[in-house]
Amino acid sequence: xxxxxxxxxxxxxxxxxxxxxxxxxxxxxxxxxxxxxxxxxxxxxxxxxxxxxxxxxxxxxxxxxxxxxxxxxxxxxxxxxxxxxxxxxxxxxxxxxxxxxxxxxxxxxxxxxxxxxxxxxxxxxxxxxxxxxxxxxxxxxxxxxxxxxxxxxxxxxxxxxxxxx
Numbered sequence: 001x002x003x004x005x006x007x008x009x010x011x012x013x014x015x016x017x018x019x020x021x022x023x024x025x026x027x028x029x030x031x032x033x034x035x036x037x038x039x040x041x042x043x044x045x046x047x048x049x050x051x052x053x054x055x056x057x058x059x060x061x062x063x064x065x066x067x068x069x070x071x072x073x074x075x076x077x078x079x080x081x082x083x084x085x086x087x088x089x090x091x092x093x094x095x096x097x098x099x100x101x102x103x104x105x106x107x108x109x110x111x112x113x114x115x116x117x118x119x120x121x122x123x124x125x126x127x128x129x130x131x132x133x134x135x136x137x138x139x140x141x142x143x144x145x146x147x148x149x150x151x152x153x154x155x156x157x158x159x160x161x162x163x164x165x
Contacts, residue, residue: 004031050106052090060096063112064128065145065156066104076102078128081141087161088123088145109149110156116148123161130154140164 006029008017019031023041030042040048054068054076065088067079079088091110096102117132123143124131134142143161146154 049108051103052106053101054104056096056098056100056102059098060092060102061128062093062095063091063110063114065091065110065123065130066102066128068104076104079123079145080127081123081125081135081143082127082137083139084141084161084163086127087141087143088158090158091156105156106158107156110146110154111152113148113152113154116151116154118148118150120144121146121148121154136164138164 005016005018008015017029020028020042021031021033021039023039030038033039038048040051054074057071057075057077060066060076060078065079066076067086068074068076068089069085077086080086090104090106091112092102092104093110093112094103113130116130119132121130121132121144122134123141123145125135125137125140130145130148132148134144141161141163144157144159146156146158148154
């Protein structure tokens with residue numbers, strides 16, 4: 001989507017140009033996106049969200065907590081507290097199909113959750129989700145992954161997982 005327009009001097013001719021709110025392009029004026037924020041692609045390295053583009057090994061839903069693992073290179077899948085090795089490393093804010101490149105957030109607020117209860121959030125035994133109650137089953141993984149501040153927001157702060165005996 002094009003941002004507001006401004007007038008530019010193009011070799012002596014005044015030309016109307018739309019602000020850029022989608023990508024980092026040299027010599028363009030930055031425009032805010034539909035949420036009133038600057039697109040992360042336009043921010044300098046080290047400023048903005050801590051993210052990485054990783055290929056999916058399964059379909060992901062917006063708000064899923066995810067695990068990064070090695071399968072002929074880095075891949076991302078839903079985090080899952082039913083088994084060791086699938087702890088939460090981050091989350092996604094958009095849905096992604098299998099074998100596509102997902103933007104994984106490693107810190108910050110997951111604004112794509114639903115039904116959260118204010119308080120501590122643990123990785124759930126339902127893949128990709130969080131829960132207010134830590135898993136208790138033998139072989140399950142208890143991992144605190146953040147703090148819910150509302151039904152739709154969780155401040156993600158990954159903690160080391162503990163495999164239950």
